[in-house]
């Protein structure tokens with residue numbers, strides 16, 4: 001086994017499903033101990049069982065990433081239990097309104113998308129930094145989206161929330177650039193998960209047609225890119241949004 005994450009503790013938000021679970025599995029397969037932060041207790045339990053049945057170390061905290069008290073207490077509980085947090089990957093997210101033009105977007109749905117995707121990213125970042133500062137080491141990765149760089153028609157709330165995530169890492173990465181803590185984002189195009197299954201086929205087709213490789217990204221490709229970004233090897237990369245778009249991104 002390649003042991004890039006031996007003795008490391010990784011918090012994965014949204015880790016009960018989709019991208020988060022795949023990234024967690026990859027880190028666990030290389031020796032990391034995983035703590036899932038997710039809001040659905042049943043999903044957390046099932047995911048932990050899956051990790052354990054593979055012989056990996058995993059546990060969970062039930063949190064809503066848009067609520068600061070949830071994040072603060074789960075981060076503190078994790079640090080108290082393991083003595084440190086080396087890695088935080090923020091995968092918790094919602095897609096919000098899709099196939100809806102801005103003129104018809106309900107403001108509560110807009111606010112909810114921003115609350116989970118942007119406010120949640122900020123809260124995770126803020127409390128991850130507090131947990132990592134004393135050790136002067138950390139790898140923080142926020143999952144953004146190609147929608148934040150390029151914009152997807154019919155998905156203005158989501159696109160705006162992910163553009164905000166990209167802005168967060170540009171700013172905070174620079175604040176911590178002279179420490180051992182890196183802050184980056186990853187901007188995937190379309191990956192088949194419960195999130196994309198919840199969208200109308202036309203919206204998914206619109207996004208997939210924009211990918212020059214003309215195929216979806218796989219969970220393995222996401223996990224592999226993310227694992228490198230949060231590994232000790234990625235020591236000269238911060239404040240950056242990595243591409244995972246099959247050629248769609250132009251910057």
Ligand SMILES: NC(=O)c1ccc[n+]([C@@H]2O[C@H](COP(=O)([O-])OP(=O)(O)OC[C@H]3O[C@@H](n4cnc5c(N)ncnc54)[C@H](O)[C@@H]3O)[C@@H](O)[C@H]2O)c1
Nearest residue numbers: 014017018019038039064065092093145190191193194195
């Ligand atoms: N699937 C894609 O095509 C794609 C592409 C680009 C970016 N992303 C981003 O990747 C991340 C993961 O998406 P996914 O496709 O795996 O979705 P998913 O729906 O499969 O998983 C999302 C997870 O986040 C959790 N979650 C949602 N709201 C939460 C909250 N308030 N607090 C805590 N947990 C919460 C859910 O319970 C779920 O386990 C999201 O940020 C998404 O925007 C996905």
